[in-house]
Amino acid sequence: VIALDANGADRGPRNVAEGGRRAGVPVTIFGPAAELDGFDGVVDAPVAITNDEDPARAVRAKPDASIVQAARAVKEGRAGGFVTSGSTGAALAAGLFHLKRMRGVHRPAVAVRLPIPGRPVLMLDCGANVDSRPEWLVQFAYMGAAYMEAVHGVERARVGLLSVGEEPKKGTEEVVEANRVLSDGPLDFAGNVEGDDIAGGKLDVVVTDGFTGNVTLKLLEGTIRTLLDVVRTEISATTTGKLGGLLIRPAARRLRHRLDPDTYGGAYLLGLRGLAVIAHGNSSRTAIANAIRLAARGVEHDVVGRLATRLPQRTEVV
Amino acid sequence: VIALDANGADRGPRNVAEGGRRAGVPVTIFGPAAELDGFDGVVDAPVAITNDEDPARAVRAKPDASIVQAARAVKEGRAGGFVTSGSTGAALAAGLFHLKRMRGVHRPAVAVRLPIPGRPVLMLDCGANVDSRPEWLVQFAYMGAAYMEAVHGVERARVGLLSVGEEPKKGTEEVVEANRVLSDGPLDFAGNVEGDDIAGGKLDVVVTDGFTGNVTLKLLEGTIRTLLDVVRTEISATTTGKLGGLLIRPAARRLRHRLDPDTYGGAYLLGLRGLAVIAHGNSSRTAIANAIRLAARGVEHDVVGRLATRLPQRTEVV
Numbered sequence: 001v002i003a004l005d006a007n008g009a010d011r012g013p014r015n016v017a018e019g020g021r022r023a024g025v026p027v028t029i030f031g032p033a034a035e036l037d038g039f040d041g042v043v044d045a046p047v048a049i050t051n052d053e054d055p056a057r058a059v060r061a062k063p064d065a066s067i068v069q070a071a072r073a074v075k076e077g078r079a080g081g082f083v084t085s086g087s088t089g090a091a092l093a094a095g096l097f098h099l100k101r102m103r104g105v106h107r108p109a110v111a112v113r114l115p116i117p118g119r120p121v122l123m124l125d126c127g128a129n130v131d132s133r134p135e136w137l138v139q140f141a142y143m144g145a146a147y148m149e150a151v152h153g154v155e156r157a158r159v160g161l162l163s164v165g166e167e168p169k170k171g172t173e174e175v176v177e178a179n180r181v182l183s184d185g186p187l188d189f190a191g192n193v194e195g196d197d198i199a200g201g202k203l204d205v206v207v208t209d210g211f212t213g214n215v216t217l218k219l220l221e222g223t224i225r226t227l228l229d230v231v232r233t234e235i236s237a238t239t240t241g242k243l244g245g246l247l248i249r250p251a252a253r254r255l256r257h258r259l260d261p262d263t264y265g266g267a268y269l270l271g272l273r274g275l276a277v278i279a280h281g282n283s284s285r286t287a288i289a290n291a292i293r294l295a296a297r298g299v300e301h302d303v304v305g306r307l308a309t310r311l312p313q314r315t316e317v318v
Numbered sequence: 319v320i321a322l323d324a325n326g327a328d329r330g331p332r333n334v335a336e337g338g339r340r341a342g343v344p345v346t347i348f349g350p351a352a353e354l355d356g357f358d359g360v361v362d363a364p365v366a367i368t369n370d371e372d373p374a375r376a377v378r379a380k381p382d383a384s385i386v387q388a389a390r391a392v393k394e395g396r397a398g399g400f401v402t403s404g405s406t407g408a409a410l411a412a413g414l415f416h417l418k419r420m421r422g423v424h425r426p427a428v429a430v431r432l433p434i435p436g437r438p439v440l441m442l443d444c445g446a447n448v449d450s451r452p453e454w455l456v457q458f459a460y461m462g463a464a465y466m467e468a469v470h471g472v473e474r475a476r477v478g479l480l481s482v483g484e485e486p487k488k489g490t491e492e493v494v495e496a497n498r499v500l501s502d503g504p505l506d507f508a509g510n511v512e513g514d515d516i517a518g519g520k521l522d523v524v525v526t527d528g529f530t531g532n533v534t535l536k537l538l539e540g541t542i543r544t545l546l547d548v549v550r551t552e553i554s555a556t557t558t559g560k561l562g563g564l565l566i567r568p569a570a571r572r573l574r575h576r577l578d579p580d581t582y583g584g585a586y587l588l589g590l591r592g593l594a595v596i597a598h599g600n601s602s603r604t605a606i607a608n609a610i611r612l613a614a615r616g617v618e619h620d621v622v623g624r625l626a627t628r629l630p631q632r633t634e635v636v
Binding site for chain 1: 369370434435436445448449480481482483485487488489490493512513514515516517518526528529530532533534535536537538539540541542543544545546548549552553555556558559561562563564565566567568569570572573577
């Protein structure tokens with residue numbers, strides 16, 4: 001069973017619940033029962049934590065908030081993981097407060113397998129933290145590598161550190177220091193990588209701070225969307241193009257589906273002692289359903305357990 | 319005349335000089351004469367400043383370095399502007415040392431008109447600085463707006479501040495503080511914007527720190543390249559698709575040309591008392607030629623003069 005937080009989503013609780021219905025996975029929905037008639041497995045939880053509140057304070061002050069109840073359900077074994085499309089800060093705070101951090105983890109990170117063709121790349125942190133400390137970046141590298149190796153069968157994950165140049169001295173102080181530590185460690189470390197290396201097919205993991213990661217992820221999604229629209233417009237500009245467009249339509253559909261952020265739906269919040277999946281605030285029903293499936297796969301593959309057994313040996317060096 | 323620095327480019331000085339020949343603009347080439355036989359207007363300047371050196375120190379220690387000579391040529395009126403595809407740090411240091419900052423400018427910024435379809439967006443800083451201070455971000459906003467209004471005829475530039483959420487409290491301390499100052503100022507300020515707003519068609523200027531801007535720009539270029547390749551591969555996978563692909567080829571070519579970073583070639587280094595254009599280290603000859611044309615347009619439109627007259631009245635509030 002996956003605990004589904006129905007509050008805080010841009011398109012309202014019914015849209016989230018509809019995603020839950022479509023997922024093909026048993027869910028418990030924590031949300032306002034008054035707005036959710038017709039759905040099974042609803043636990044009335046009308047209290048929400050908004051983006052405007054201080055997450056840590058709100059999680060303590062509102063023990064009945066839907067995200068807090070969802071996190072508790074995971075802690076108490078009533079659910080294998082939780083999914084939310086509300087405030088990332090609230091999800092993180094609820095996770096830290098109720099699920100706790102894994103042994104040795106400074107900060108959890110939002111880890112997203114990017115919608116990039118070819119070799120799948122895991123980018124973290126995509127927004128759990130806005131600040132960046134060298135030791136956090138180092139740990140994101142180990143968490144990302146452990147995840148790709150334990151869950152996705154990558155033999156030895158190749159890890160790059162996002163910066164503004166390949167030279168070890170390029171970047172902010174935090175990046176330069178993280179580069180130094182990672183270079184001395186046992187990871188298959190590619191050193192600093194640049195923005196165009198993300199889609200370059202040579203990496204399994206890209207490490208960055210939560211600010212840059214979040215901006216980057218959203219830009220990537222926005223660019224893919226805009227670009228596919230532009231391709232369509234440009235093609236439709238001439239009659240020949242239109243005919244060509246008809247012929248390539250199946251290919252275009254496959255591509256759009258493969259690159260659509262809705263297809264991956266959500267991101268793991270790695271580093272907690274329980275499974276948490278974050279979805280975009282404006283997630284469609286399809287995206288919510290896919291985020292729930294991602295959580296279910298996480299339970300099935302024991303993402304948390306495997307990361308926990310793999311991480312300590314990895315983080316000794318940190 | 320544009321001063322062209324032929325050192326420091328990934329593809330060597332001859333490639334840069336060839337770009338200079340193709341630009342259709344008179345250039346003085348500062349580079350190793352021994353490697354540049356057959357080119358006109360070469361001033362022998364074999365000394366280069368590499369990415370591994372401390373830029374400020376190197377600029378002082380090597381007065382004969384090609385980038386330093388190019389900057390001096392601008393200062394002394396022998397050239398209207400300089401173009402370099404060498405180290406950005408060295409270009410910045412040479413600019414600061416010889417051209418000096420404009421009155422009231424804390425830090426120059428690399429400003430790029432993004433290769434995004436639709437409304438052109440100026441993003442700054444794309445890599446002149448790696449650190450971020452609130453007052454720099456605020457000033458980038460005013461410089462960007464002044465540039466778009468003075469040079470590109472935008473009536474009142476709409477400016478967004480890149481962050482991880484729209485709420486004014488979202489983001490790093492620096493971003494939150496810059497948001498507060500900009501909200502109280504006279505700019506048409508859109509507040510915090512997110513990664514997917516960059517290509518959203520609602521902004522004229524996107525402000526961010528040099529680290530995020532550089533990563534973002536390179537990601538954007540990389541994604542566009544990868545995506546267009548993927549479209550081609552996907553289309554070619556079936557016979558029908560291939561036929562369709564033939565029919566849309568002219569449209570695809572137009573699009574590729576429009577979105578190709580080579581087409582814009584370079585970026586202005588705004589905030590100096592002289593015109594400076596930065597091109598990618600791995601620029602093709604076409605990209606170099608376009609960067610030179612960008613510099614020539616900058617001279618023609620008096621980018622520096624117009625920015626200088628417009629900026630003081632703009633920065634009173636900073």
